[in-house]
Amino acid sequence: MEEVSLREVIEAILKGKWIIIGITILCLLAGFFGTSIFTAFDSQVQIIIALNYTGVEKGLNPDKTKFDINILTAPIVLAKAMEEAGIEGNTITDIKKNIEIKPIIPNAIGEKIEATRTKGEDYTFYPNEYVMTYKIPKKSGISESEGRQLLTYMVSAYEQYFFELYFEKTVLANAVGSLDYKAYDYPEVSLVMRSQIDIIDDYLNKKTIEAKDFRSKKTGYSFADLKESVKIVDSVDINRMDSLIGAYNLTKDSEKLIINYENRIKQLELEKVKKESEAQTAREMMDSFKREQNMVMLPGGIEDSMQIDSGNSYYDKLAKRSTEAGVKANNIQHDINYFKSEIDRIKTDAIPKAEKDEAVADVVVLVEGVREKLNLWIDTINETTFEYYDYRLGTQIMTLSPAETSSVTNKLMNLAISAVLGVMLGVFIVLFMQYWKDSENDINRVGVISDETSKIK
Secondary structure: OOOOOHHHHHHHHHHOHHHHHHHHHHHHHHHHHHHHHHOOEEEEEEEEEEEOOOOHHHOEOOOOOEOOHHHHHOHHHHHHHHHHHOOOOOOHHHHHOOEEEEEOOOHHHHHHHHHHHHOOOOOOOOOOEEEEEEEEEHHHOOOHHHHHHHHHHHHHHHHHHHHHHHOOOOOOOOOOOOOOHHHOOHHHHHHHHHHHHHHHHHHHHHHHHHOOOOOOOOOOOOHHHHHHHHHHHHHHHHHHHHHHHHHOOOOOOHHHHHHHHHHHHHHHHHHHHHHHHHHHHHHHHHHHHOOOOEEEEOOOOOOOEEEEOOOHHHHHHHHHHHHHHHHHHHHHHHHHHHHHHHHHHHHOOOOOHHHHHHHHHHHHHHHHHHHHHHHHHHHHHHHHHHHHHHHHHHHHEEEEEEEEEEOOOOHHHHHHHHHHHHHHHHHHHHHHHHHHHHHHHHHHHHHHHHHHHHHHO
16 A cells, blocks of 8 residues: 555645635535525514413413413414504414424523433422514514514413403492483482492402502502592591582472482391391290200210200301391481481471572582592592502513524534535545555556566567
C-alpha cells in the first residue's frame, strides 16, 4: 500500500476549494428550499396557563367532577375565539387538529414519579400548569399575529365558560328605574322602594360574605361600604318621605287606600291564624313527646338500666318551630294594628288641602331624589361586582406567559447541518478525484516501466 501524507491531503483540498465551496452552496440552497417546501407549518404559537381553584390539585372541577383540560379546545370555546380573532376560511376542526396541550411537570415531581416507579409503586400527579401550542399551517391563511390572538382569545373564552359553568355570576337587577311611581299611591311608593332596598340589602349581604376582603379600584367601595350607603338612603330619605306621608295623611284616593288596607288586614289575619295554629301544634307535640327515653338492658340479667336521651334533637326542632311561629304571629299582629291605625287616621283626617298640596310637592321631590340615588347605587354596585368577577376570575385561571411565536423547524440548525454536509461531501469528492487522478498516473507509470523493461530485454 502507498502511504498518503497529510501535506498531500491538504494540497488536494486547497486545489479543489472551489469545488468544495460550490457543493456547500448547493447543499445550503437544497436545505433552505427543502425546509420551506417540505415543512407543513409556517410557525407555531405557544401560551402557558395555570389553574388555581380548589380541587384542581386532585384532578377535579369545582363541582367535584373530573377535570379535563381539553375543554380548552371545545367547539364553544374555539368558535368564540375564532370570532374574536377574526379568523375566517378555517373550520373549528381545522384549528383544533393543530392544537396541542401538554402539562408542565416540575423536575422534583418527575424525579419522584421515576423513584416510585422504580419501586414498583404508582404515583399520581395532577398538573395545574399547561403549555398550549398552535401550529399554523402554511395554507391556512392565518398570520402569526392572528395565531397569537387566537390563543389569547381561547384562554379568555375558556375563562368565561369556566366561570359561568362553575361559579355564580349574577348582577343586581334595577327594578327602580323602570317603575312608574305615578301609578302608585304615596304610601305604596314607600313600600315599593323599601322592597327594592330589601333586594339590594340581601344581594349585598351575600357579596359581603363572599368577598369580604375585596375593594374595587374603580369605584373605591367594598360591598360592606355599599351596604351602609344604601342603608342611609333608607334611614334618611325614605324615612323623611314616610314622615311627610304619615303626618299629612297623603293619598291620591282615600277610599281606595282604605279598601286596600282592609284587604291587607284580612290577609294578615288569615296568616296570623295559620302561624298561631302552627305554634299550638308544635307545643302539643312537645307536650306529648316529653323527650323520648330509650331503655337499654345491661347484659347478664342486671336489673339496672341505662337511659339514652335520643330525642333532644327532635324536641329542640319542635321548640324552635313553635317559637318562630309565635314570633311571626306577634309580628303580624303589629302589622294589623298599624293598618288599622292608618285607616282611623285617614277617616279622621282634617288637615287643610293647602298644607297637603305643599307636602305632596315635597314628597314628589323626595321620590325623584330617592329614585336617582338608588339608580346611582345600583349602577355602582354592578360596576363593583363586574370588577370583582374579573378579579376572582383572574385568580382562578392565570396566563403565565403571553402568546409567543416561534418557528416550527430550526432553520438556522438546518442550514448549519446543510453546510457541514456540503463541506464533507465537497472534501470527499475532491479527495476522491485526487485519488482517481493519482491512481491513473500510477497505472500509466507502471505501463511505461514495463515497456522499457521489454526493450532492454
